[in-house]
Amino acid sequence: MLRSCLYFLATYCSLSLLLPAMAAEPHDDNAILTAKSDTSLTSPTQFLDYPLGQWHLRHDQINFYLKQLALESAKVSIEKSGQSHEARQQLTAVISSAKNQARLDEILQQRQKVKSGDAQQEPLVIWLAYSIHGDEASGAHAALKLSHLLASSNEQWINRLLDEAVILITPSQNPDGLDRFSNWTNNYRGQVDVSDSNHREHRQNWPSGRSNHYFADLNRDWLFLRHPESRGRIALFHKWQPHYVGDFHEMGRDQSYFFQPGVPSRTHPLTPKDNQALTAKLAKFHQQALDELKQSYFSRQMFDDFYYGKGSTYPDINGSIGVLFEQASPRGQVQATRNGELRLQEAIDNQVATSISSLKGALALKDELLEYQSEFYQGRDKTLNKGRQQGFLIGAPANANRISDLSALLDQHHIEFYYLTKPVTQGKADFAVQTSLFIPVNQPQKSLLLAMFDNRTEFTDPTFYDVSSWNLEQAYHLQLIRNAKLDIDVLSKKRPKPTAFNVDEQAVSLLINWQQDNAAPVLQQLLQAGIRTKFAGKPFTIRVDDIDLAFPAGSLQIPLKQSGNSAETITTKLTELVKGYPLNITSVNTSSSVSGIDLGSPDFHPVKPIKPLLVTGQGTDASEVGELWYYLDTKLAVPLTLVDVGRLTRLTLSDYSHIILPGGSYSSLDEKFARKLGQFAKLGGTIIAQKGALTWLNKGHLLKTDLKEARFYKQLFDSTNLSFADREKLEARQSIGGAILELTLDPTHPLSFGIRGNSLPILKNKALGLTETSTPFIVAAKYAEEPLLSGYLAEEYQRSFSMSPAILLEPRGKGAIVILADNLMFRNIWLGSEKIYANALYFVPALD
Template identity: 60%
Template sequence: MMLRLCLLLLFFTPLIAQAASINQNVTTATSAIATTSAIESPSQFLGYPLGSWHLRHDQINFYLKQLARQSPRVSLESTGSSHEARSQLTAVITSAANQANLKQIMAQRAQVKSGQPQTGPLVIWLAYSIHGDEASGAHAALTVSHQLSSSQEPWVIDLLDNAVVLITPTQNPDGLDRFSTWANNYTGKVNNSDGNHNEHQQNWPSGRSNHYFADLNRDWLFLRHPETRARIALFHRWHPHYVGDFHEMGHNQSYFFQPGVPKRTHPLTPEENQRLTHQLAAYHAKALDTRQQPYFSQQMFDDFYYGKGSTYPDINGSVGMLFEQASVRGQQQESDNGMLVFEQAIANQVATSFSSLKGALALKQELQLFQTRFYQRKDKHQPSGRESGLLISTSQDPGRRDDLAQVLQQHQILFFYLREGLRQGRHYYAPRDSLFIPINQPQKSLLLALFDQRTEFDDATFYDVSSWNFTYAYNLQLARDVSLDVDTLSSQRPLDAPLSIAADSVAVLIDWRQHHAATVLQQLLSHGVKVKFAAKPFSIMTSAGASDFTAGTLQIPLGRQTMASAPLRELLISLATHHRLTMATVTSSRALSGIDLGSPDFHPIAPIKAVVITGYGTSASEVGELGYFMDQHLAAPLTQVDVSRLPSLPLNRYTHLFLADGSYQNVAEKLARKLGQFVNNGGVIVAQKGALSWLSKGNLLKSDVRNPRAFEQLFATDGMRFDEQATLRARKAIGGAILALDLDTSHPINFGLQGNILPILKNKPLGLLAGSSSFTTAASYADEPLLDGYLATEYQRSFSQTPAIRVERHGQGAIVALTDNLLFRNSWLDAQKVYSNSLYFIPALH
C-alpha cells in the first residue's frame, strides 16, 4: 500500500506543480488583486487550472454568461454568429451604476461622429484571438474578465466608475475550436516541448483561419464574413477610444507591442494617434519589465493596412494597439529564447491587458479629446446642398453597386443614389448602377483610405498588401471632384421594375454583366432548366424596346423546356426579384442585328460538378476562397478532396478540377497523365499560380512558366552593403499590388467583364512566357501594368505585355491557366467572372 501511495505521489507531483505554477503566474500578472469570492474564477468554473487544456468556444461563452449572472458589473452583448453558427459574445464590464445607465451612455456614443465634446465614460475594447490558433489571448480574456467583475482594488473601482470595458475573448470561434481540438488531442500528462510533436504542428488548414480558411484580421475593410460584419457593427455602436488587439507570432520571438515601424505608418493616420500610441507603450513596457519578460517595439510590424484590428481604429478616431506574444501552439515548446510555457504566455497577455486599462484610464482626457477633434473638423460635416465627391458606376451591374453600398453603410459612410442619369466625361452614370459619395462627411478619413491611390513609398516593406483601392477591387468607373446637390439625390435604392413575362414571350434574356447572373444561372441549371449563352453580341426587340446585348448574354428559351411553362415563369420572376436581377423578355427570335436567338452561336450550358484539391502543398486561403465563391456566390456544391486521395479519385464524375496555389510537392508527376485524360475527355482544369508549375513539370501545360526563382536574376546585388539586405528583400517581395490586364474581349473567358482593362491584385512573382500557340492568350499584363501600390520597376518591366490568362485546348477539354488569384479575399467581384466563365462557358466551346 505504501509503495502504491509513493508511486501515485511521484506520478501526480509534476501535475500538482504545474497547476500551482499556472495559478502563480496568473496571480503575479494581476498583482494579487483582491476579489469577491462569490464570483467564480475561470479555474473554479472549469474544474481545472486555466490553461492546462485549450478552451473551446462554448466554454468561453458559458463562462461569460456565468459572470453576467454573478456580477452586477457585467452584461453581455451578442455580436452575431460565425459561419458555423457559433454565437459571438462580448462582455460589457463597468460599474453597477454605469450598467444601470447604459442606455444613456449608448446615446452619448451615438453622437461621437458629430464632434461634440465628450462627457461620458471612456470606452476600452480588448479583443483577442482573431486567429484561432493564437490561443493565449482567449485564455487571458477570461482572467481579465473575472478580475474586473470581482476585484475590490481601488484602481479597478476607479476604472469601472470612469470607463466601460468591452472584452471579446475570441473573434474567430470556428478557427479556435479547430485548433483547440487538435492541440488537446495531442496533449498528454507529460508535456512534450519538441517542436516536431503533432501538438505543435497543426494539420491542414490550421486553426488560424475561419470556416472558409479566411484570415479574419484582413477582412475589416471588405467585410466578406459574418464574424467581421458583427465586429464592425460593435465598433461603430460603441466607438471605443482605445482598442487592444491581442495576437501571437513565431515561437522564436519574444513579445511585441506597438508602435510599429515609424516609416511604415499610413500617411492618413493622424500624428496625434501615434503620439498617444507612444505614451501608452510606456505602460506596457513597465508591465513586462516587472515580469522580466523581454519585448520589442517599432520593428517588424507596421500600421499601414487599415483592414486589420489594430489599424482600423486609427482611421476612425480611436487608438488601436497590436500585441504579439511568442506562440506556444500547445502547452510548452522549445525556442531560441528558452522554454516557452503556455501559462506564461497567458500571463503576459493578462499583464498587457491590465497595462492597457491603466494606460487608457490615465490618458482618458487625451483620448477623448483626440476623438472629439478627429470629428470636429469643418470638412467632417453632415452633407447638405452642393457637395464635392466621388461619382461611381458599375457599368450595367447593379449587383456590384449594391455590394459596395452595403459595405459603405456598415462603415457608416454616407452615400446617395441618383434620381436621374448624368454624363460625366465619356461615361453615362445611370440610376440603376451608380452612387454619389460626398467627400466632406464624418467618415471622410475612412472614405479617403478606401479610395486611396499611391505608387510611391518611403519604405517598400509591407506587412500586408500595399494597396486595397476600392476603385479597382470593385472595378468601378469613377469620377473624382464631381459637384452635385445632395438634396436632389436619394438615400433610398431605386425600385426595380417588376419582371412580367407575357404569354407570347419566346425567351428571357439575362445580361451576363450583372453580378448575380451566375447565381441565377446555377439555380436554373439545378432546376433542370435549359439555358444557352451568346458567343457574339446582338441587338433585339424586347418588351422595353430595342436593346443591345453583349457576348455572354444568357437565353432561357421558354419552349421545349422540361419544366412546365407556368412554373418556369414563376421561377424566373422569383429569382429576378430575390437577386434584384434585370431580365428582358422577347416575343421573336429574330435579331435586329447580330445573331438570332436560334443561331448556333448560342451554346447550351451543361450542369457543373466541380472538385478542388486540398491538403498539404495547397494554399488553404485560396482553397477557401474558391469554396466561398462556389458556396456563397453561386450556391453550387464544391467537392473538396485531400491531395492524398487524388490518385484514387474517379475524375470522370466531375466537370471541373480546381488547383489553387501551392507546391504540390507530394503529388507524383505521373498523375499528370490522369489529369491529361480527364481534360482530353472534356474536363476543365482551372489552375492558378504555383499549380501551373506542377502542371508544366508534368508536361500537361504547354505554356512555359516563369517561377519565382526565375525572377531573382532581375535584381542586381553587386556592390550592395550588408545592411541593405532588408531593402533588397522588400523590393523582391510583391506584398500585394494592383496591376492592369489587357483583355481579349472576344474570348469567352472574359465575357461579362467591364471594358478592355481588368484590375487584379498580384502578390507572387510568377508569370508565363510569351510565344505559345495561337489563340490561347486571353489576357496580358498591360504595357505599364502598375495601377496602385508598390511593385519594383524590375517586375513592372518584366511583366509588361506577358500572358496572365491562357486557355489551352486539350482534346475535348481545356486548361485555364491563371498567373494570379483573381478571387483575392473574395473581394474582387468583377474579376471573379473569370471563374464563372470557366465553369459555364469554356466546356461548351470545343
C-alpha cells in the same frame, strides 16, 4: 443579475504582485494589488474544475463562463455580436461599475454622437479583443482571467477604472478556428508534456485553426466584411466607438513579445501623427509591465500600421487608438524555442500583463484619448448643404448587384452615400439610376472613405506586412469620378426600386445580360432545375418595345419553348429566383436581332450542368481554397466536392466536369497522376489552375506555356555594390506584398465575357509570370503595357510583366486547361475578376 462584493480571488495574488497600480505616469506606478477580492464570484479555475490553461479552451466554455460571470456580478453584462459561419455565438463581456451598468443605454446614446466631433463626456471606452486567429489561444485564456479580475477586485485603481470607463472584452473573435485548434492540440496532449516542436500537438493538420470556416484570415477582413464574424465585429465597434483598442495575437515561437508602435516609416500617411504619439505614450506602460515580469520585448520592428483591414489599424482610421500585441506562441502546452522552453501559462501571464497595462495606460491618458477622438471628427460637414455637392460618383454599368454589394459595405462602415434620382452624365461617363452611387467627401467618415479608395504608387518605405493597396474602385471594377459635383436635388437616401420582371404573352425567349453579378447564380439554379439555357458566343442587339437593347457576349438566353418545361414553369421559376437574386431579365417577342447574331444562331451555345471538384488539403494554399469554396458555395450555390490531395489518385476523375487547383506545392502528386489528369482533360474535362499549381502542372508536362518564377525575377535586380545593411531593402523591393495591376483583355475570348470594357484590375502578390506564346487564340488577358495601377511594385517587375500573358486557355483534346497567373478571387472582395471563374465553369466546356 446577482449583486457582487468587490473582492479579488486569492489565486491571483502572485500575478498581482507583478503588476503596478495605476498612476499618472508609468514610472511612478509602484503600488501593488492586494488580495482583497469577492470570493463569491466563480473564477475560471472553479468554473472549469481545473487550472486555467491546463487544457486549451473551447469556444463554448468561454461563452458559458462569460454568462456565468454576468449572472454573478452587477459589474458585468453581455454584448452579442452575431454568429460565426458554424453558428457559434460571438460574445463580449461589458465590464464597468454597477452605476454605469444601470445607464448603459444612456452611455450608448452618447457614443452615437461621437462622430459629431463635439467635446466628449465620460466614460472612456476600452476594447480588448483576443484570438482573432484561432490558434493564437493565449489571448482567449487571458481574457477570462482579466474578466474575473475586473469583476472581483476591490483595488482602488480598478474601482476608479470601472467608474470612469467601460471595458469591452472579446475573448474569441474566431470561434470556428479556435475550436478547430483547441480540439487538435488537446487531442494530442499526453500525460507528459512534450516540448519538441515536431510533436503533433504543435503541428496542426490542414487547415490550421488560424482561419475561420472558409479558411479566411479574419484579421484581414475588417475592411471587406465578407464574413459574419467581421460584420458583427464592425457593428460592435461603431456601436461603442472605443477610444482604445488592444489587439492581442501570437507570433513565431522563437520571438519574444511585441507591442506597437510598429516601424515608423511604414505607417499609413492617412493615420494622424497624434495617433502614433499616443501609441508611444501607451507603450511606456507595456514596457514597465513586461519589465516587472522580466519578459523581453521589442517595438518599432517587423510589424507596421499600414493596411487598414486589420484589428490594430482599422481603429486608427476611425478615431481610435489601435495597438497590436504579439506574444511568442507555444502552440500547445510547452514548446522548445531558441529562448528556452515556452509554456502556455507564461504566454497567458504576458497577455494579462499587457491587458492591464493597456487599462492603466488608457486611464492615465483618458483626457488625451477623449480629446483626440473629438478632434479626429471635428471640422467636417456633417450633413449635405444646399446646392452643389462634391464627392465620389460611382457606377457599375449594367450591374446593379455590384452597387448593392458596395452600398451594404459602406453602410456597415457608417459611410454616408446617396442614390441618384435621375441619370447623370459627368464628362464622357454616363451614370444610371439603378447602377450608381454618390458618396460626399465632407462627412464624418471622410478618413475611412479616403482610405478605402486610396490610390497611391509612391511610398517612403516599400516594405509591407500585408498588401500595399486595396482600392475598392479597382476591387469592384467600378466607373468612378473622384471630384464629381452634383446638385442635391438628384440625390436620395432611398434605394431605387428594381426593375419588375414581366413576361409578354407573345415572348419567345428571356435574356439575361451576363455582366450582372447575379446572372451566374441564377444560371446555376436554372441548370439544377433542368431548364435549358444558352449563352451568346458573340454580342447582339435586339429591339424591345421600340428600343434597341445591346447584349454583350456571354448573355444568357432561356427559350420559352423547350421539351419538359412549359413557358409557365420557366417564368414561375425565374420569378422565384429574382426574389433572392435580383437582376434584370428581358422578355423578347422575336428571335431576330437588329445586329449581331440572331437568337437561333449556332453561336448560342447550350450550357451544361457542372460538377466541379476543388482540391484541398496539405500542400494547397488554405486561403485560396477557402476563397474558391466561399464563392462556389455562398454565391453560386454549387454542390462542390472538396477532396484532399492524398485522395485524388483513387478517384474516377471523369465523374467531375472541372478539377480546380488553387495555389500550392502539390509535391505529393507524381507523374502518374499528372498523366491521369491530362487524360481527364483530353476526354472533355476542364482544369482550372492558379498560381503555385501551375508549377506542378508545368513539371508534369501538362502545360504548353512555360513559367517565369521567383528565381527568374531575382536576377533582374542589381545587387552590385550593395552593403550587408542594404539586404533588407533589396528583399523589400523583391517582395510583391500585394499590388493592383491592370490586365488588357481580349473581349471576344469566352473567359472575358461579362467583364466591362477591355481592361481588368487584379491583385498580384506572387512573383510568377507566363512566357510569351506563339499559339494562337489562347491568350485571354495580358498585363497592360504599364501595369501598375495602385500599390508598390518594383520597376523590375513592372517592365517584366508588361504585355506578358496573365490568363490563358489551353485546349487539350476535348477539354481545356484554364491558366491563371494570379488569384483573381483574392479575399473574396475582387468582385470585378470573379466572373473569370464563372466563365471557366459554364462557358469553357460548352465550346468543345
